[in-house]
Amino acid sequence: xxxxxxxxxxxxxxxxxxxxxxxxxxxxxxxxxxxxxxxxxxxxxxxxxxxxxxxxxxxxxxxxxxxxxxxx
Numbered sequence: 001x002x003x004x005x006x007x008x009x010x011x012x013x014x015x016x017x018x019x020x021x022x023x024x025x026x027x028x029x030x031x032x033x034x035x036x037x038x039x040x041x042x043x044x045x046x047x048x049x050x051x052x053x054x055x056x057x058x059x060x061x062x063x064x065x066x067x068x069x070x071x072x
Contacts, residue, residue, distance in 0.1 A: 041070050 038049040041058035042065035052059040053066045060066040 040065055042066075042068055043071070 036049045037046050038052050038059040039046050040061040042060055045061050047061050049059065052061070053063060054060070055066055058070065
């Protein structure tokens with residue numbers, strides 16, 4: 001019975017070592033970089049400035065809102 005328990009303990013150690021070596025090989029997850037946001041001059045929706053359509057100093061979320069201009 002002692003040999004059986006020793007065998008189970010040995011398998012557990014080998015399993016733990018294999019899992020630890022797999023974790024070491026993976027690169028750490030990349031941190032998400034915040035993106036600059038802007039607000040549509042027509043509807044007020046906030047969205048990434050990389051997706052904006054600009055006219056003068058104003059940003060718009062879509063072509064329709066750019067054509068309509070600033071809502072009063």
